[in-house]
Amino acid sequence: MGCCCSQGDCNVGQQSGDNIALNLLDDVIAEYRGAAGSLIPVLQKAQDIYGYLPAEVIRYIGRQMDVKPAKIFGVATFYAQFRFSPVGKYLIMLCQGTACHVNGSEKIETALSEELNIKMGETTDDGLFTLNDAACLGCCSLAPVMMINGRAYGPLTPDKARSIIKDIYAKEKEAKEGVEQ
């Protein structure tokens, strides 16, 4: 799918190596166009759709909502929530809050890094997991805590963290084999 914005001279879609379906955004933009102060919710919904904020998407939003892309980049880079590169199917957010810190979140990070063979902030080669740090997840009395796709796990030990990852891998493998059969 190429670019779907209404302007004839637009070449945003073609600039991209991947095909990004910009028209997926049109409902969101229609909902918020003209509503003052709605840039952040639009970016949040865009990230929900694409998993991150591709440059093309930012430019498209700018054109559609009549905001300069520089301004959008300025806002988006201010907030930790916004990502500019794709993330894995499972987004692990490891809590770096105070309670988790004093209860050994560093050991959990080491265990996860080893198990997944990636460093903090990276994505596994198979595109399944991204490991990110997060501010306090609000489950401090279960520290150390991590959240995977919105669900919190705690209290963790290095072994428990490893086995949660292994379980997800196993589930993925099963699903894949199921499809192949």
Next chain:
Amino acid sequence: MKLRIGLGSCGIAAGGLAVLDTLESEIKNRGLDLEVMNTGCIGMCHNEPLVDVIEDDGRVFTYGMVTDKIALQIMEDHVAGGNPVEEHLVSATDKPAAFMDGQVRVALRNCGVMDPESIDEYIKQGGYEALTKCLTQMTPEEVIEEVKISGLRGRGGAGFPTWFKWNATRQAKGDKKYIVCNADEGDPGAFMDRSALEGDPHGVLEGMIIAGYAAGASDGAIYCRAEYPLAIRRLEIAIEQARERGMLGSDIMGSNFSFDMYIKQGAGAFVCGEETALIASLEGERGMPRLKPPFPSESGYWGKPTNINNVETFANIPWIIREGGAAFGAMGTEKSKGTKVFALAGKIKYGGLIEVPIGIPLRDVIYKVGGGIKGDRQFKAVQMGGPSGGCIPAGYLDTPVDYESIMALGAIMGSGGMVVMDETTCMVDIARYFLDFTQKESCGKCVQCRIGTKRMLEVLERICEGQGKPGDIELLEELCVMVREGSLCGLGQGAPNPILTTIKYFRDEYEAHIHDHKCPAKQCKALIEYKIDKDKCTGCTICAKKCPVNAISGDKRQPHVIDEALCTRCGTCIDVCPTKFSAVYID
């Protein structure tokens, strides 16, 4: 009989959903007509997942750390057989848990008791009575007066009198006024706002609507951090329900007062908890604070008079209106009235959320309610107030917990986060941890905050790495003054507090790092060595197998040794060494 299960984020994290499945399928298998009610967090997070069995006579039996197996046992013995499973009971109506003793629940009155997704349940608990009373019997001025009598101070950190802000917004000139609920809860280690929103969203909404009536506002916005997806979902449900029942919308209860609200999600910036930054973020800008005055009550959201309060502040309001300001004011100390919610976490035995009258001694919070330190270790300090707060050492355990007394020690009440530390916590590392946080979260507007926090972090990092120099403590103290004085908002002004309090109360630890290259708490990796006691090691080989960098060698049944050059000090060996040997130690 009825079953009730705690499904706040903490209950779900501990495996509550699986337990719910087990209970429900077991009820089906047994052909029972039994309701399993969802509820928020009662605060006993250390015992999650929690399952209550509520007898028809109203007695409540609470089971803790429920697994699938225990759930089946509860169904078999208690539900079908009528015999409570004593060994898994954490509290019962006639045997209340020590954790709940001494607590007084105002803001958390409905958390963990009712179904947060049902407006009918909320109304059954007396919900929206306070709103009805305001709209039908009280003028806005009378509402403000009642809040004034209560002595309620803002629970978001600064402790500013709530009535004063409401009145200022009421008095301000403007064709449109706003009520904003600050649900950004950025202090790492505090989670009362999450729990209140998840467990009693209507309580917060009712408080906001009442504030709207009192301040003459027609619109409300809740700024909730995106890390709280469950809170956001429950708020959405509550707002929808309140609209359907006419508690939100135009001409509420035929009173001519109209009020509606919406939710905006934060995007992960701590500084957006500061009210002027929050407003900038609501307007779709970078969340940078600005100089006050003008205060939001004069010029806030879109330049209009805006009253901003914290979640817990709003949650207290319906209770105050219903029970009277005097009843709230009867609790607490002379200057700090009512109750306050604290989040107990860290090295505490019974972590969770507690609500106690302000002014009770710190010792009671930690030892009576919290049960003391995990593993019965030595209490070292409690961190209060998060990144702008400080560490309070053992010598001050008898301090009453109120705004003034805590401030006098160099910490702050803040939002009520209490992270407890024991002798294994390094205080220099804690200071480093908080500076790492503030340095990353500084919005960059003030030079002193942006660069000063970075310089302070560098000094702390080198001390933790054993590279500290004589004079570093004095350098830190000097930088602290500059950052405090040169910063516009509370983030920079408070950033020195974790350093200043740890220097004040634990100077010897800094000196040990700098002069002796030792970390007394044995935490700083560069200053410790893992060793194996050859008299205790039996050569079981477990540590050698588990060591991720193969730094441990030795023959079977022979004492092992750790190669210092290879060791990354990850601590795996000490964790896996069987307790009956305990041969690994830190030097």
